[in-house]
Amino acid sequence: MKICSGTVSLKSLEMKSSGSYYAWQKQLFVLVVIVVSVVPLIIISWTASDYYKKSWLQKTSLELSGLAGSRKEIIDLFLNNQENLLSGFTNLYSLEYLRVQRNLEKLFRAMNKSGVIVDLGVIDHRGRHLAYVGPYKSQLADKNYAAAEWFGEVMQSGRYVSDVFSGYRNEPHFVAAVTDPAKSWILRATINSELFHSLLASAEVGPGGDAYIINRAGELQTPSLLGAKALSAEELAMLISKNGTAVRLTEKYIYATVPINKGDWTLVLKTDINTSLAEFYMARKRDMLIIAAASLIILVVAILLVRSMVNKIEEADKKRMAMNNRMRQVEKMALIGRLAASVAHEINNPLQIITTQAGWVDELLDDEDKKQLKNYDEYRDSINKIRGNVKRAGEITHRLLGFSKSNGYERKEIDLNQLIEDTAALLANEAKAHRITLRYFFEQSLMRVITDASQLQQVFLNILNNAIDAIGQDGVISISTRSNGGHIIAEFADSGPGLSPDSIKKLFDPFYTTKSPDKGTGLGLSISFSIMQRLGGDIKAENRKEGGSIFTVMLPAY
Amino acid sequence: MAGTMSAQINKDRIDANTIPLSSILVVDDEKEFIQTLLKRLRRRGLQCEGVFSGEEAISKISAREFDVVLLDMKLPDMDGNSTLVEIKKIRPATRVIILTGHASVNEGLEGIKNGALDYLMKPVEFESLFEKLLTAAGITSCSQSSHVIDTRK
Numbered sequence: 001m002k003i004c005s006g007t008v009s010l011k012s013l014e015m016k017s018s019g020s021y022y023a024w025q026k027q028l029f030v031l032v033v034i035v036v037s038v039v040p041l042i043i044i045s046w047t048a049s050d051y052y053k054k055s056w057l058q059k060t061s062l063e064l065s066g067l068a069g070s071r072k073e074i075i076d077l078f079l080n081n082q083e084n085l086l087s088g089f090t091n092l093y094s095l096e097y098l099r100v101q102r103n104l105e106k107l108f109r110a111m112n113k114s115g116v117i118v119d120l121g122v123i124d125h126r127g128r129h130l131a132y133v134g135p136y137k138s139q140l141a142d143k144n145y146a147a148a149e150w151f152g153e154v155m156q157s158g159r160y161v162s163d164v165f166s167g168y169r170n171e172p173h174f175v176a177a178v179t180d181p182a183k184s185w186i187l188r189a190t191i192n193s194e195l196f197h198s199l200l201a202s203a204e205v206g207p208g209g210d211a212y213i214i215n216r217a218g219e220l221q222t223p224s225l226l227g228a229k230a231l232s233a234e235e236l237a238m239l240i241s242k243n244g245t246a247v248r249l250t251e252k253y254i255y256a257t258v259p260i261n262k263g264d265w266t267l268v269l270k271t272d273i274n275t276s277l278a279e280f281y282m283a284r285k286r287d288m289l290i291i292a293a294a295s296l297i298i299l300v301v302a303i304l305l306v307r308s309m310v311n312k313i314e315e316a317d318k319k320r321m322a323m324n325n326r327m328r329q330v331e332k333m334a335l336i337g338r339l340a341a342s343v344a345h346e347i348n349n350p351l352q353i354i355t356t357q358a359g360w361v362d363e364l365l366d367d368e369d370k371k372q373l374k375n376y377d378e379y380r381d382s383i384n385k386i387r388g389n390v391k392r393a394g395e396i397t398h399r400l401l402g403f404s405k406s407n408g409y410e411r412k413e414i415d416l417n418q419l420i421e422d423t424a425a426l427l428a429n430e431a432k433a434h435r436i437t438l439r440y441f442f443e444q445s446l447m448r449v450i451t452d453a454s455q456l457q458q459v460f461l462n463i464l465n466n467a468i469d470a471i472g473q474d475g476v477i478s479i480s481t482r483s484n485g486g487h488i489i490a491e492f493a494d495s496g497p498g499l500s501p502d503s504i505k506k507l508f509d510p511f512y513t514t515k516s517p518d519k520g521t522g523l524g525l526s527i528s529f530s531i532m533q534r535l536g537g538d539i540k541a542e543n544r545k546e547g548g549s550i551f552t553v554m555l556p557a558y
Numbered sequence: 559m560a561g562t563m564s565a566q567i568n569k570d571r572i573d574a575n576t577i578p579l580s581s582i583l584v585v586d587d588e589k590e591f592i593q594t595l596l597k598r599l600r601r602r603g604l605q606c607e608g609v610f611s612g613e614e615a616i617s618k619i620s621a622r623e624f625d626v627v628l629l630d631m632k633l634p635d636m637d638g639n640s641t642l643v644e645i646k647k648i649r650p651a652t653r654v655i656i657l658t659g660h661a662s663v664n665e666g667l668e669g670i671k672n673g674a675l676d677y678l679m680k681p682v683e684f685e686s687l688f689e690k691l692l693t694a695a696g697i698t699s700c701s702q703s704s705h706v707i708d709t710r711k
Contacts, residue, residue, distance in 0.1 A: 345632070348659035351681035353591045359684040360594045363601065387683070394681040 022314045026306050033302035038295045045291050049284050056280045057254065060271060061247045064205070064256035068269045069245075071203055071211070072258045078116075078199060079176065079191075079261055083159050085111055086178040086187045095185045098122045099130050108133040111189070118173065118190040125184050127151055134190065136169045143168050150175055154186055161191075161261050163215045164222075174221065197222050200267075208272030213265045214239065221265055239268060249273075329508055333530050336510050344397035351397070355390040358383050399523045400510075414453045416488060416555070417442040417481055423460040424479065427468065434473050441480035447557040449488055455531045456555075459539065462524035463492045463551045469515060470496030470549065487537075488557050493550040498543040507541050581623070582606040582691060585615040585641070586630040586657065598684060604691070610634070612641035619645055624652060626694045628687075631658040631669070639668055646673045653694045657682070 089107060097103050099122060108120040119134020127146030145151040150162035154177040164174045177188040200222055203211040210228070213221040218236045220229075231239065238248060239257060248255040254276070256269045362383045370376045424438055431438055467477045475495040482489050499507065506512040508529040513522030532539040537555040544550050582604055586592050592608035599606045609615045612633045619627070627645060631638030642654055656669040656677035666677035675694050678687060
């Protein structure tokens with residue numbers, strides 16, 4: 001029953017033994033390692049990168065809106081200043097005083113010390129240009145502004161900063177205008193555009209960024225730093241829909257908008273995302289490189305580790321399988337031993353009767369008259385053949401019974417080298433007849449062995465006989481001995497054709513033989529196997545790389 | 559050498575003058591074997607009897623003394639070794655040769671431990687068996703007996 005369960009587990013082992021199984025295991029393990037280590041790494045880096053990108057954008061947006069806020073203050077302060085200054089003048093001076101060109105020039109010089117205005121004009125409530133100081137005297141003198149948009153606005157609200165317009169001078173400009181408290185006349189100044197633009201130009205929006213002011217209609221009030229003549233339709237739609245303090249993100253840009261000039265205008269700061277994220281992208285690139293390197297290292301280490309691990313498992317499995325095969329062999333031998341013993345015993349009794357009877361007839365023939373018996377010689381011959389064959393059958397049954405010699409064996413200290421030499425000497429003539437050379441490679445300081453010399457000799461005889469039969473004609477048998485740990489090893493290498501895979505498998509099975517039936521019973525090696533098991537040693541057979549087979553006999557040293 | 563001499567013994571009948579009378583008991587359950595063996599032993603001048611079981615053997619030995627007992631290890635009623643022990647209890651001087659179908663050294667060793675003189679494995683040639691019996695009976699060894707025959711010729 002034990003044998004049955006043994007074969008089941010062996011079958012599963014044999015299935016596993018195929019190389020593809022271990023290759024598959026390797027792939028699986030490597031895959032698992034990648035999934036549990038590299039994949040999380042990539043996910044973490046990806047989410048982290050995403051997070052950092054978002055916070056980077058947020059930070060940039062905040063900076064941009066802060067910048068917009070501070071610019072708004074500066075611009076509003078500047079515009080207020082001009083308005084306040086003009087308003088102060090209208091309070092201080094009368095229309096009569098300012099109509100005088102000289103007085104107005106005085107005022108212009110006082111106001112324009114820092115170059116903030118281009119010109120200064122006085123206009124009455126009907127829109128007539130009463131006085132003017134500035135470079136556009138020829139174009140503007142005697143013009144009537146009653147139809148101008150800014151005129152209407154200022155007459156209504158008392159103070160006004162216009163959008164940019166070309167007007168009579170045919171150049172884009174904008175004006176700040178204030179009425180006197182009674183709203184009967186207007187003091188108007190054209191703001192120095194360059195000075196005003198410089199308030200924006202200094203805004204740090206980075207390369208690819210822009211800063212400009214638009215009116216309610218989305219028209220540029222200051223030139224775009226990037227030189228754009230007008231807003232794109234997209235930008236226009238976005239910026240007009242919601243003016244006021246806001247930060248907007250598009251694919252490429254961040255826009256920070258803030259209302260200025262009492263909400264008439266919107267200051268727009270625009271920064272290029274890619275440019276502002278350049279640093280972030282660089283950091284991300286570096287991270288990716290690190291992750292790629294780490295993944296590569298993990299992969300290499302995983303492959304190496306898995307390979308060595310699976311190889312070890314494979315080796316262990318092989319060892320286990322070999323051991324199981326060994327166990328199976330031992331069990332088989334024990335079973336066969338029991339079977340053989342009982343069969344041999346049953347046969348030995350009839351054989352005994354046959355040989356005794358034949359001998360009896362032989363003996364009785366002595367009493368007969370040779371001349372009377374026509375076939376006398378035939379009887380003798382036949383009887384001798386019967387006895388000869390009984391002897392032969394008896395030898396076979398005795399060999400079979402060799403399996404069941406369970407414990408009774410001698411234990412004597414022997415010199416293994418000597419024993420091998422003695423055994424080989426028994427076959428010296430046969431070896432010579434087949435032109436086979438015996439070579440000895442003995443370790444001289446071989447440890448002593450306590451064992452059964454005659455049984456061991458039987459093992460050596462079997463091996464040497466097989467070697468001679470394997471070689472046939474012309475060859476070498478090399479016998480070497482050595483100590484290895486707690487074992488003494490004798491190796492018998494022959495220059496024969498080696499063992500077929502089938503032979504290696506069945507070599508130690510009883511009745512397995514490659515010889516013709518009259519030459520071998522197929523019992524020699526199986527008995528040798530039993531003997532080695534009994535002696536606490538081992539025997540195995542392999543093919544040599546250089547050809548031929550090698551039998552290794554191992555014995556425990558004492 | 560020994561083989562050819564044995565063959566000579568086979569051919570020549572040995573009479574009571576060369577080999578003194580000696581009593582031998584054969585214990586084996588194979589009747590055909592015993593019958594023929596006894597005939598052949600008697601033909602060579604040996605006095606012998608045969609029994610088929612351990613019980614019979616013991617009662618025979620209790621009744622009278624035998625020089626040699628040829629004892630099969632496999633008997634129908636009791637195993638050979640216990641029969642041997644019994645025989646040795648009754649008559650310690652009796653020489654016992656074990657005959658076994660089991661070529662087990664172990665069995666033989668146990669028999670020798672129990673006082674058997676020797677053991678033989680079946681199938682055994684009559685000549686070897688005969689020699690052992692003669693030796694056990696203290697009559698003569700193989701070579702001596704053939705020497706006797708040779709000189710007689």
